[in-house]
Amino acid sequence: MDFSLLSLMHVIVLLAVSIRIFSRRSSHGTALAWLLLIVLIPAVGVLMYLLIGERRLGRLWMRRAIDLQPQILNWARRIPAANVVGPGRLTTGAESVSRLAMGSVGLPPMGGHRLQLMADSESSMRALIADIDAARVSVHLEFYIWRTGGFVDDLVAALVSAAQRGVTCCALMDSLGSRPFFRSQAFEGLRHAGVKVIEVLPVNPLRALFIRFDLRDHRKIAVIDRRIAYTGSMNIADPRFFKQDAGVGEWVDAMVRIEGPAAWVLEAVSLSLTALQTGANFAPPPPPEMPAAGDSDVQIFPSGPQASTRHIEQLLLAAIYAARREIVLTTPYFVPGETLLTALRSAALRGVHVILIVPEKVDSLLVRYASNAYNDDLLAVGITILHFQGGLLHTKSMVVDDEMTIFGTVNLDLRSFELNFEVSLIAYDRTFSAETRNLQRQYESRSRPVQLAQWRARPKWRRLLENAVQVMSPLL
Template sequence: MFFVRLDLRLHRKIVVIDGEIAYTGSLNLVDPRYFKQKAGVGQWVDAMVRIEGPAVQALGALFLWDWVVETGQDIKALMETRNLKTAPQVGSANVQTVPSGPGSKSDTTHQLLLASIYAAHSELIMTTPYFVPDESLLTALLSATKRGVNVTIILPEKIDSMLVRYACRSYFDDLLTAGVRIICFQGGLLHTKSITVDGEIALFGTVNLDPRSFWLDFEVTLSVYDPDFGARLRALQLRYAEDTQSVDLQSRQKRSARERFFENTARLFGPLL
C-alpha cells in the first residue's frame, strides 16, 4: 500500500439505464446550489448529454471496468449478470467513446484534442473550468489562429483553486497576442467541458484542459461527428458567451507586479496541476 499513488482520481461521470440509455458530461452527483459554496465561486454550471444506441454499450463496459478495478470482482461474472446487448442505431450521429487514464497505454484523448484543433478550418470554441495547456496544446491553439481560425475560449471568472487560476492566466498574453478570444463567464463556475470544431465536430465529456485530466485522472470523452449535435452544442456555448466579460491585452498590461509574479510562479507548477 505504501507504493500506491494517492493523486489518481476517477473523474468520469457515467449513468447507464437498462443498457439502453446513458448520460455523461460534467455534472457531479451533488446539488450545484450548495456544492463548495464557501469557495465563493457561485453555482456550478454543468451540462450532460443523453445517449441512445451503440455508444451506450461502450459506456456500460467502461463503467464495469472501473467497478472491477475498484472492487476486484470477476469481470466475467459481472458481465453474465449485466445486460450488455448491442443497442440498435437510433440516429445519424457517429459517436466514439474515448476513455483515458493512467491505465491506458497511450494518451488517446490528448492526441484526439490536438487532431481536432488542427482539423479546424474556420472556428474553434472551447469551454473548460481549468485551463493549463501543455506546450503542444498551446502551440496547436496559436497555430490555429495563424491559419485564420477564429478561436474562442470560454472560462469561468472564478474557480475553486487560486493556484490554477493564476497558472491559467499566465497563458493569456500569448493567446491574446496571437488573436485568440478569451471570455470569462460571470454566472458561476462554468464546469462544462466542450469543444466544437467548425460547428460540426464536437468533443464533450469530463476532460479539463490541464495535465491532470490528460495524464492522471480517469476520464471519458465523446467524439461526435454530427452537424446537428455540433450545432446544438455550439448554441449552448454561445449562450454561455452571452454572460461573459472579454479579456483584452491592454487591461492585462496594466496588472500589478504582484499579480505578474503570482502568475509566473504558478505557471512553474503547471505540469502538476
C-alpha cells in the first residue's frame, strides 16, 4: 500500500476518534489524556479507546436502566414516613449533605439504627457467618470478589446449610472480580444446594466489542432477613491468602453491621442491580415491621455507571465543603479529579485539618505513581499525608468534624466515580463517627508521615515519571 495512502488513513482515523471524543463531552482531563495517548501511540490509543474509552453498558442494559429509574424513585417515595428523619434533626452541614444525597438518588435519611463497626476482616466475616447461621427467611449477598480459602470456606458452608434448611439465598458476584471462584468446587456446592448465583456483567471477548469490560460491580452488601445488613470495603476473600504474591502485604478492611430499616433499603439497592442484569422485575417486598434497633440516623447512597452524573463525587464534595474543623480520609487508591483536589486544598486553606491516609504500597504501580504526583499540591497547603505501613489499607472512610461519616466501597479515584457500581453509608451519628475516627487513629499509629522537604528532594526522574502517569490518570 502506498505510504501516502497509509498516512491519509492514519489522519482520518485520528480525526474520527478525536471527533468522537469531543462529541462525548468527557471531562477536560479525560479528553486530553485520550487525545495525548492517541497522538503518541496511535494504534494502541485507538484500540484502547474503542475498548474502554466510553461507558458502554450496552443497549439492553441502558434500556433496562432507563425503565428502572422511575420504578426505583417510586419505590423510594413509598418508604414509610415513620422511618424517615424529619427536618431539623440533623446539623446544618449534615442537612446539606443529606439534601444533596436525597436529590441525587431519591433515598431519604432514616432513623432507628444500631451501627457496629467491624474493624477487621476476621471479625467481620465471623459476625456475618453467625448471622447467616441464624437466618430464618433470606440471605442476600453482593460482593465484587469471591475467592476460596480460609474463612471463605466457612461462609460457603454457612450458605449451603442455610439454603438446605429452606432459607432463600442469593449471591451476586462480579464476573471479573470473582472469575476464579466460578471454576471452583465451592461455586458448584452453592449451586447444588440451591443458592441462586447471579454473575454480574459477564466478561467475554465478543461482549467486549459492544460493552465496556471494565465497568464492574464493586459493591459489598450482605442482608440477612431484611433486618441486618453489612457494607464496607471487605471482599469475600481471606487476607491471609488473597493476593499474597502482590508484594503489598495483607489487605486491611473494615465493615459496618447495620440493624434497622437501612437493611431492606440495601437489599432493594442490590435487587435493582439484579433487575438490570437479569431483566427481572424490580419488586422489593414490603418493608418488614420492626422496632427501632437504635438511635443512629443513616442514608444509603448507591452510584453506578448508568448515571450521567458523578453523584458520588458530588456527595464527597458537599461533605468536604461542609467541614468546619477536620476531615480524615482513608482510601487505597487516591487519584482524584481536579474538583476533588481543589475541594481538599480549599478546606485546608480555610483552616480545616485534613488528614489523608493511604497505603505505602498498592497493587498497581501506575496508580502508585499517579497518586504520588498529588503529594506536593496537598502538602504545600498543610494537608497531612500518612503512608500506612501495615499492609494494603483497603478501608474507604471519611469522617467529617467527628459527627458525620461516609463509609463504604468508594475509592477516591475516577474509576469509582464513573465506572463502578458502588454503595456508601452516610452515618449522621457522633458515636459511630467517633468509633470510625478511633479506627483511623489506629491506622495513623501504623503510618509514616510524608514530609514536604523530603518529598521535594526525590530524584527528578521519579518526579517526571509521576507527572507523566498523572496526566494519564483519568484513564486509570
